[in-house]
Amino acid sequence: MSKQQALPISISGLTKVYGDIFALNDVALEVQSGEFLTLLGPSGSGKTTLLMALAGFTRPDYGSIRFGDDEIISMPPHKRGVGMVFQNYALFPHMTVAANVGYPLKLRKTSKAETEKLVAEALETVQLDGYGERRISQLSGGQKQRVALARAIVFSPRILLMDEPLSALDKNLREHMQIELRHLHEKLGMTTVYVTHDQREALTMSDRIAVINHGRLMQLDAPRTIYERPANRFIAEFIGESTFLQVERDGDRVSFSGSELKTGALPAAGELSLVIRPERLSVLDGPAPEDTNVFSGTVREMVYQGDTVLAYVTLADGTDLTVRAGTRSGEPIEKASVGDKVELGLKSADAVLIPREEG
Amino acid sequence: MTELSIGSDSRANESTFLKQSRREEWALLGLASPAILTVLIVMVLPVGWLFYLSFLADDGSFSLEHYNRMLESKAYGRIFMTTFEVSFITTGLCILIGYPLAYFLSQLSSRMAALCMLTVLLPFWTSLLVRTYAWLVLLQRKGLINSWGIDLGLWDEPLKLVHNLNGTLIGMVHIMLPFLVLPLYGSMKAISADYLKASSNLGAGPTQTFWNIFFPLSLPGLFAGALIVFVLCLGFFVTPAVLGGGKVIMVSMQITSNIELFFNWGAASALGVVLLVITLAILLAASRLLKLDNVLGGGH
Numbered sequence: 001m002s003k004q005q006a007l008p009i010s011i012s013g014l015t016k017v018y019g020d021i022f023a024l025n026d027v028a029l030e031v032q033s034g035e036f037l038t039l040l041g042p043s044g045s046g047k048t049t050l051l052m053a054l055a056g057f058t059r060p061d062y063g064s065i066r067f068g069d070d071e072i073i074s075m076p077p078h079k080r081g082v083g084m085v086f087q088n089y090a091l092f093p094h095m096t097v098a099a100n101v102g103y104p105l106k107l108r109k110t111s112k113a114e115t116e117k118l119v120a121e122a123l124e125t126v127q128l129d130g131y132g133e134r135r136i137s138q139l140s141g142g143q144k145q146r147v148a149l150a151r152a153i154v155f156s157p158r159i160l161l162m163d164e165p166l167s168a169l170d171k172n173l174r175e176h177m178q179i180e181l182r183h184l185h186e187k188l189g190m191t192t193v194y195v196t197h198d199q200r201e202a203l204t205m206s207d208r209i210a211v212i213n214h215g216r217l218m219q220l221d222a223p224r225t226i227y228e229r230p231a232n233r234f235i236a237e238f239i240g241e242s243t244f245l246q247v248e249r250d251g252d253r254v255s256f257s258g259s260e261l262k263t264g265a266l267p268a269a270g271e272l273s274l275v276i277r278p279e280r281l282s283v284l285d286g287p288a289p290e291d292t293n294v295f296s297g298t299v300r301e302m303v304y305q306g307d308t309v310l311a312y313v314t315l316a317d318g319t320d321l322t323v324r325a326g327t328r329s330g331e332p333i334e335k336a337s338v339g340d341k342v343e344l345g346l347k348s349a350d351a352v353l354i355p356r357e358e359g
Numbered sequence: 360m361t362e363l364s365i366g367s368d369s370r371a372n373e374s375t376f377l378k379q380s381r382r383e384e385w386a387l388l389g390l391a392s393p394a395i396l397t398v399l400i401v402m403v404l405p406v407g408w409l410f411y412l413s414f415l416a417d418d419g420s421f422s423l424e425h426y427n428r429m430l431e432s433k434a435y436g437r438i439f440m441t442t443f444e445v446s447f448i449t450t451g452l453c454i455l456i457g458y459p460l461a462y463f464l465s466q467l468s469s470r471m472a473a474l475c476m477l478t479v480l481l482p483f484w485t486s487l488l489v490r491t492y493a494w495l496v497l498l499q500r501k502g503l504i505n506s507w508g509i510d511l512g513l514w515d516e517p518l519k520l521v522h523n524l525n526g527t528l529i530g531m532v533h534i535m536l537p538f539l540v541l542p543l544y545g546s547m548k549a550i551s552a553d554y555l556k557a558s559s560n561l562g563a564g565p566t567q568t569f570w571n572i573f574f575p576l577s578l579p580g581l582f583a584g585a586l587i588v589f590v591l592c593l594g595f596f597v598t599p600a601v602l603g604g605g606k607v608i609m610v611s612m613q614i615t616s617n618i619e620l621f622f623n624w625g626a627a628s629a630l631g632v633v634l635l636v637i638t639l640a641i642l643l644a645a646s647r648l649l650k651l652d653n654v655l656g657g658g659h
Contacts, residue, residue, distance in 0.1 A: 076559075
């Protein structure tokens with residue numbers, strides 16, 4: 001499994017209609033070679049349909065998919081040569097671990113000695129050396145996941161697809177595997193398309209995230225950009241927590257409740273909403289710093305969560321804001337209690353504006 | 360932290376719980392007792408009685424004469440051979456016809472599958488005797504098939520379709536088919552489509568995926584169905600008796616004639632015992648040889 005020449009994927013105009021619902025609606029997407037790209041969206045958003053179209057299990061109504069320079073839209077799955085990790089692993093129950101991992105090699109008529117060598121290497125890569133003779137039923141969930149991964153990479157595919165591969169694992173193992181998959185990707189360098197509905201997983205693992213909803217590509221950007229500069233209300237709501245304030249726009253100036261806001265760049269013309277992330281707000285215990293917007297309100301409720309504490313603050317106009325802060329001793333939020341008047345600060349760089357949508 | 364201990368205090372109500380669980384066990388036994396009694400009366404006692412009878416000579420003394428006769432007489436050997444031959448061929452034909460049928464059903468939408476399954480089950484619900492005589496009507500010298508075949512010029516002389524092995528096999532296969540198709544269909548439906556997708560993704564064409572993945576995973580159902588068919592065939596009576604025309608003598612028919620013609624319960628019993636022992640031996644060997652749990656991967 002030496003580092004292979006990875007292939008870029010080029011998708012354009014991809015459309016799939018089920019009944020009168022667009023599972024994919026004119027999706028265009030370039031995955032660069034060697035990139036780790038995550039398709040993120042709620043269930044039913046079309047992300048799995050897109051992955052299945054890449055693997056060849058869903059036949060789109062129209063559009064184009066190219067691996068490198070080759071159009072593969074009508075190529076049957078078994079000729080596409082992409083590795084895939086299924087959500088429930090899909091390990092063959094009547095074969096041993098080694099037979100499962102060796103299966104793609106057997107189909108490629110690899111010699112016995114070479115197969116043994118490659119299977120051993122693949123199992124070593126996923127840290128399961130010596131598990132070859134085990135039966136699938138003897139493995140734990142995490143081990144099955146690794147075997148599925150070994151089987152998907154053993155034939156050095158130039159593209160690797162993963163369909164929510166970690167969703168069946170418990171939280172600790174999942175977080176561990178996220179890092180491991182990331183390292184594996186760096187080592188093997190395959191172009192990877194990863195499907196998840198877990199925003200944190202997407203943020204943790206990806207080079208870029210493609211947010212998908214209602215069969216449409218909503219935004220394609222690096223994780224930090226997706227989180228800090230969401231393109232629209234759906235993305236701001238789906239990824240992380242957000243409160244939306246309706247702000248008034250007057251040319252290049254934006255104000256809320258009569259006071260002007262210090263913000264970053266403004267989107268093109270149109271009505272705007274201010275996106276406020278709870279952890280980007282802070283309780284002020286002194287004069288506000290230079291580039292900080294200030295909101296005054298009353299603490300309605302406090303929720304202690306161990307590592308963080310939440311304060312629900314009602315502003316003068318009745319809007320509710322949520323503040324999240326760490327529980328390090330001496331934090332200003334620690335002194336607040338229900339009924340207190342507080343001032344909340346939001347730095348201008350954290351004041352994100354998006355086009356206003358009703359919702 | 361409170362310390363966990365089993366002191367005298369924590370034994371409160373112990374005897375009450377003990378009494379309750381015992382009462383539950385007796386209640387369950389009570390519910391099962393009609394079935395247990397029935398099995399005892401209609402199965403264990405008669406089989407035991409048969410076993411006893413098979414060791415009695417005609418004058419009532421203990422002897423092995425019935426078993427000796429079976430060993431010495433070539434007729435008996437032939438009857439057992441016929442029985443196994445018919446059962447074996449019937450099972451084989453059922454597999455050949457039933458596997459594609461079950462596969463077809465398993466690929467349909469559940470609604471279509473239910474509809475098509477009805478065509479398998481409808482004859483299954485019809486009386487065995489009716490179906491057997493229906494075949495007689497169809498297959499005999501001047502039956503529908505022969506008269507149509509001759510009228511259409513497909514063949515000149517009436518084909519010998521019945522009163523021989525052919526007729527027996529046609530009838531048996533028809534009657535046994537559902538016993539094979541039902542368990543096989545069940546095990547095919549249980550094969551996750553993801554296995555087939557994974558195989559295809561890893562580079563296997565449809566034929567390779569079928570033989571490498573689908574077929575091995577359907578084997579438990581196939582074995583179960585084939586075993587049921589084979590064992591049922593061994594003791595089958597009506598169909599070979601009617602469609603075999605006296606040329607296909609199976610063990611069950613010899614048992615009948617021993618009782619009805621010769622009033623020889625001992626000989627009939629001995630035949631029954633031997634058939635039972637052989638059937639059990641086959642079941643045992645099959646479960647050993649095929650390692651059914653192994654095929655299933657030790658359960659999912």
